[in-house]
Amino acid sequence: MTDSTTASATSMPLIQARNVNKVFPNGCHALKDVSLDVQRGEVVVIIGPSGSGKSTFLRTLNQLETITSGGIFVDQVDLTDKRTDINVVREEVGMVFQAFNLFPHKTALGNVMLAPMKVLKQSKAEAQKTAESLLERVGLADRMDNYPSRLSGGQQQRVAIARSLAMKPKVLLFDEPTSALDPEMVGEVLDVMKELAKEGMTMVVVTHEMGFAQEVADRVVFMEDGELALEETPERFFHSDHPRLQRFLGQVL
Amino acid sequence: MQTQSSRWLGHGLYLVIMAVLISGVYFAGQKIDYSWHWERLWPYIINTESQDIVAITDGTAVVDAAGRLSIEPDFGDDPQIVNVYDTLVSRHGDLIFQGDTIARIDGWRFGPIAEGLWVTIKISFISLIFAVLLGVMFGLMRVAHGQVWRNLAVTYVEVIRGTPLLVQIFIVYFFIGTVFDLDRFTAGVAALSIFTGAYVAEIVRAGIQSVPVGQMEAARSLGMNYVEAMAYVIMPQAIKRTLPPLAGQFINLIKDSSLVSVISITDLTKAGREVVSGSFAPFEVWFTVAVLYLVVTGGLSLLIQRLEKRLSASD
Ligand SMILES: Nc1ncnc2c1ncn2[C@@H]1O[C@H](COP(=O)(O)OP(=O)(O)OP(=O)(O)O)[C@@H](O)[C@H]1O
Numbered sequence: 001m002t003d004s005t006t007a008s009a010t011s012m013p014l015i016q017a018r019n020v021n022k023v024f025p026n027g028c029h030a031l032k033d034v035s036l037d038v039q040r041g042e043v044v045v046i047i048g049p050s051g052s053g054k055s056t057f058l059r060t061l062n063q064l065e066t067i068t069s070g071g072i073f074v075d076q077v078d079l080t081d082k083r084t085d086i087n088v089v090r091e092e093v094g095m096v097f098q099a100f101n102l103f104p105h106k107t108a109l110g111n112v113m114l115a116p117m118k119v120l121k122q123s124k125a126e127a128q129k130t131a132e133s134l135l136e137r138v139g140l141a142d143r144m145d146n147y148p149s150r151l152s153g154g155q156q157q158r159v160a161i162a163r164s165l166a167m168k169p170k171v172l173l174f175d176e177p178t179s180a181l182d183p184e185m186v187g188e189v190l191d192v193m194k195e196l197a198k199e200g201m202t203m204v205v206v207t208h209e210m211g212f213a214q215e216v217a218d219r220v221v222f223m224e225d226g227e228l229a230l231e232e233t234p235e236r237f238f239h240s241d242h243p244r245l246q247r248f249l250g251q252v253l
Numbered sequence: 254m255q256t257q258s259s260r261w262l263g264h265g266l267y268l269v270i271m272a273v274l275i276s277g278v279y280f281a282g283q284k285i286d287y288s289w290h291w292e293r294l295w296p297y298i299i300n301t302e303s304q305d306i307v308a309i310t311d312g313t314a315v316v317d318a319a320g321r322l323s324i325e326p327d328f329g330d331d332p333q334i335v336n337v338y339d340t341l342v343s344r345h346g347d348l349i350f351q352g353d354t355i356a357r358i359d360g361w362r363f364g365p366i367a368e369g370l371w372v373t374i375k376i377s378f379i380s381l382i383f384a385v386l387l388g389v390m391f392g393l394m395r396v397a398h399g400q401v402w403r404n405l406a407v408t409y410v411e412v413i414r415g416t417p418l419l420v421q422i423f424i425v426y427f428f429i430g431t432v433f434d435l436d437r438f439t440a441g442v443a444a445l446s447i448f449t450g451a452y453v454a455e456i457v458r459a460g461i462q463s464v465p466v467g468q469m470e471a472a473r474s475l476g477m478n479y480v481e482a483m484a485y486v487i488m489p490q491a492i493k494r495t496l497p498p499l500a501g502q503f504i505n506l507i508k509d510s511s512l513v514s515v516i517s518i519t520d521l522t523k524a525g526r527e528v529v530s531g532s533f534a535p536f537e538v539w540f541t542v543a544v545l546y547l548v549v550t551g552g553l554s555l556l557i558q559r560l561e562k563r564l565s566a567s568d
């Protein structure tokens with residue numbers, strides 16, 4: 001790691017993506033020169049048609065996907081640097097998945113406690129205390145001892161959010177967190193996310209929920225065909241006359 | 254959906270068919286010119302005859318006031334002292350020659366079949382532990398990122414699965430056994446574990462790969478490294494999925510252990526062969542041996558079923 005990490009200048013963007021390119025081994029050019037800055041406390045929403053590279057971009061931000069060229073900095077740590085311990089970076093970059101990906105062999109509480117105990121080496125009592133308060137915060141105080149198979153989709157996703165928060169991340173990445181949910185459960189998850197945004201959590205959210213984007217986002221990004229086509233504040237974004245965005249919004253709204 | 258009555262009808266029909274089959278075997282047994290002597294089998298399972306204690310040197314019998322028997326040897330050596338016996342055969346002052354029966358001890362001991370059964374259980378159990386260790390190790394190598402590891406694991410699995418166990422036992426005993434100076438039992442355990450380990454490796458690999466990739470991604474994005482993710486997230490789920498095929502493999506191991514009799518390990522099968530020639534009751538012996546194998550494999554099945562139930566708490 002470089003010396004600049006210690007001199008954490010709060011004015012610097014928390015995430016900086018510079019001319020990121022991703023070419024999959026099968027030749028698919030999924031990201032083309034994507035550059036994006038995310039400031040501390042900011043909520044950035046990414047929208048775009050299927051296959052436009054939204055997930056791929058999000059996954060490069062915690063190196064679940066390596067990049068072909070360009071640079072990614074999280075709190076000024078260069079993720080592409082060979083000497084960077086990616087596990088330490090990932091502690092600070094939480095991720096919430098479309099399919100929840102809860103650990104099925106652990107209870108809700110166990111899911112939230114696992115990483116703090118094994119990675120941060122917290123004591124069981126300490127991890128449990130944090131986990132209980134986090135589950136309470138996402139409205140699952142009465143569901144802590146349930147296994148994921150006994151929870152609804154909305155409840156599972158809220159456990160997953162609590163699980164990410166337990167690592168005290170600097171930023172949370174959401175990849176279509178409500179797309180796998182029945183419509184009546186979307187609200188409960190979005191409410192938790194709105195609450196987090198209000199508390200100042202930095203978030204990058206891939207979603208098709210335009211209402212959420214309008215209400216919560218500081219900036220909205222439109223991706224198409226691997227390119228970052230438009231980046232605006234919500235007011236300007238949803239009144240933009242960008243032709244392909246118009247076409248896309250016409251399809252989803 | 255099956256109705257209650259059709260289920261009972263099925264059970265009833267099953268009992269009738271089994272009764273017909275068993276009586277068929279019974280009458281076939283009656284028809285052939287064979288006299289059944291189940292009672293001859295007992296001494297080979299549990300021997301209740303009293304055992305002889307024999308003199309180890311030439312000498313004179315001495316019985317002291319406490320009833321302790323000793324043989325004072327004619328030349329030099331220490332006396333042979335017999336503390337525990339039930340009946341005295343020699344008397345004080347008798348001249349004794351080496352090999353004479355001097356006393357008898359009552360009670361019972363295991364016969365060759367019981368001892369063979371014990372060897373089979375022992376060799377299967379020890380091999381099972383090593384097979385699991387080998388299997389987990391090579392199964393993990395099989396899904397590792399390094400190509401070297403994967404190649405090594407594939408080679409092991411393919412070589413072992415592509416050659417007969419009997420040949421492997423001979424190779425381990427005569428070649429590796431000679432090089433490393435292994436005794437029969439160790440060679441038998443080695444051959445069985447290496448053989449079963451290859452199959453366990455494939456089961457473990459399949460188990461790991463059956464865990465959705467999202468699990469690894471979730472674990473890694475929480476900051477766990479590969480080893481931690483494997484240990485705390487992937488393997489606990491994989492193991493649950495591998496239990497049913499593993500049970501089958503362990504049962505095969507118990508049955509396969511009968512092949513070690515070719516390198517003169519007196520397991521249940523070899524004991525059976527030996528007892529047949531001594532008892533002149535081949536049918537009884539082989540039926541008994543079969544039932545004993547069935548008891549061991551059945552016991553193991555039951556044990557694994559219990560374990561599966563315990564692990565299914567999260568379903
Ligand atoms: N592992 C992979 N190997 C090869 N190509 C891939 C891989 N993952 C994604 N792609 C391709 O990269 C492109 C972008 O995919 P990505 O999943 O990022 O899209 P997306 O915007 O998230 O779409 P969706 O809304 O359907 O989730 C697609 O063309 C996809 O086929």
Ligand SMILES: [Mg+2]
Pocket residue numbers: 054055056175176
């Ligand atoms: Mg996607």
